[in-house]
Amino acid sequence: MSTKAGGIPARIRPRSLSGMQPTSDSLHIGNYVGALVNWVELQNTYDAFYFVADLHALTVPTAPEVLRRRTRVTAAQFIAAGVDPERSAVFCQSHLPQHAELGWVMACLTAFGEASRMTQFKDKTAKGQQSNVGLFSYPMLMAADILIYDADRVPVGEDQRQHLEITRDLAMRFNQRYGETLVVPEPHILKQTAKLMELSDPTSKMSGSVSPDAGVVWLSDDPKRIAKKIKSAVTDAEMEIRYDPETKPGVSNLLVIQSALTGVPLPDLESSYAGQGYGALKGQVAEIVVDAVAPFQATMTELLSDPGELDRILAVGAQRAGEVSAGTLARVKDRMGLLPPLRGDRSSRKPPA
Numbered sequence: 001m002s003t004k005a006g007g008i009p010a011r012i013r014p015r016s017l018s019g020m021q022p023t024s025d026s027l028h029i030g031n032y033v034g035a036l037v038n039w040v041e042l043q044n045t046y047d048a049f050y051f052v053a054d055l056h057a058l059t060v061p062t063a064p065e066v067l068r069r070r071t072r073v074t075a076a077q078f079i080a081a082g083v084d085p086e087r088s089a090v091f092c093q094s095h096l097p098q099h100a101e102l103g104w105v106m107a108c109l110t111a112f113g114e115a116s117r118m119t120q121f122k123d124k125t126a127k128g129q130q131s132n133v134g135l136f137s138y139p140m141l142m143a144a145d146i147l148i149y150d151a152d153r154v155p156v157g158e159d160q161r162q163h164l165e166i167t168r169d170l171a172m173r174f175n176q177r178y179g180e181t182l183v184v185p186e187p188h189i190l191k192q193t194a195k196l197m198e199l200s201d202p203t204s205k206m207s208g209s210v211s212p213d214a215g216v217v218w219l220s221d222d223p224k225r226i227a228k229k230i231k232s233a234v235t236d237a238e239m240e241i242r243y244d245p246e247t248k249p250g251v252s253n254l255l256v257i258q259s260a261l262t263g264v265p266l267p268d269l270e271s272s273y274a275g276q277g278y279g280a281l282k283g284q285v286a287e288i289v290v291d292a293v294a295p296f297q298a299t300m301t302e303l304l305s306d307p308g309e310l311d312r313i314l315a316v317g318a319q320r321a322g323e324v325s326a327g328t329l330a331r332v333k334d335r336m337g338l339l340p341p342l343r344g345d346r347s348s349r350k351p352p353a
């Protein structure tokens with residue numbers, strides 16, 4: 001493969017990379033409109049790598065059989081959402097040891113104070129998550145996840161912006177210290193959908209681990225339950241259906257969901273609701289979400305009925321991912337002065353004197 005000046009291998013297409021943790025029994029609609037929709041879009045023009053972040057999930061103690069199940073569910077949901085394993089490498093993070101190895105390199109490049117400024121660690125521990133060193137060093141592993149694939153673009157939600165910034169800093173630091181080695185990635189965060197809010201408290205981010213069940217539309221929720229949650233969404237005391245996240249976060253959140261799922265721009269939606277009340281908005285959004293989720297759930301159920309095939313898809317994805325990650329890691333190690341291992345050949349060893 002030819003190389004650009006400085007040793008970064010030339011690529012035919014730019015690369016996109018992202019991952020999600022298997023920390024719940026299902027992804028939620030925030031994961032879908034905030035990130036997954038963009039994964040699907042980018043696979044048309046990018047060389048795409050999408051993974052189940054099972055190593056990150058170990059920061060939350062989980063029973064082994066639960067983690068196994070959730071890992072397959074998460075992979076199945078990527079595909080059900082439209083990620084095409086023929087075009088995108090879909091794989092498990094733990095199947096590629098290079099992630100953890102580069103994660104160590106990134107940890108050694110990160111100042112303690114810099115890591116301490118990461119807000120997700122503070123937020124999650126403040127909300128009761130166990131504060132282990134893995135959670136603290138999560139951004140360094142995430143930097144490795146991205147940099148190991150020479151990713152140009154990283155489609156994520158707003159909550160990952162700070163982690164993307166430190167990833168860029170680490171890539172630039174490495175390049176400055178050791179010469180041009182790593183691609184500095186760009187976040188791909190679409191403002192309108194980057195932070196879907198809880199239905200029951202539209203001032204808080206919809207979160208898989210923190211939000212109450214009533215505040216989250218799980219992609220595997222029963223349609224009746226989805227409709228009930230949306231119809232019970234907290235709005236405000238006014239009557240007007242208007243996109244104004246500051247003063248009308250609940251109504252705006254529902255409009256964003258509808259716009260994301262239908263492609264109708266927000267101003268057009270506002271006009272379409274002129275003279276109507278919140279009941280009409282909730283009813284319509286509920287119907288749209290239920291309709292969108294039905295084919296998704298059918299595909300997910302089909303994929304999960306054949307775990308062998310799902311594991312095969314993940315194996316193919318890991319093979320494709322490994323072809324890239326092994327090269328990047330070798331490049332990084334060489335730049336840092338780590339000796340390459342000589343191939344052991346016992347027969348050619350000199351016999352002891």
Ligand code: AQP
Pocket residue numbers: 019020021022030031032033034035155156157158159160193194195196197205206207208209210
């Ligand atoms: N509410 C959201 N709106 C838009 N995007 C969101 N994402 C998460 N919540 C929203 C994006 O989905 C991806 C999932 O990444 P993750 O598995 O690392 O989980 P997370 O960011 O911590 O979010 P979760 O799934 O809701 O879990 P917790 O319980 O940790 O809060 C990311 O791209 C994220 O930005």
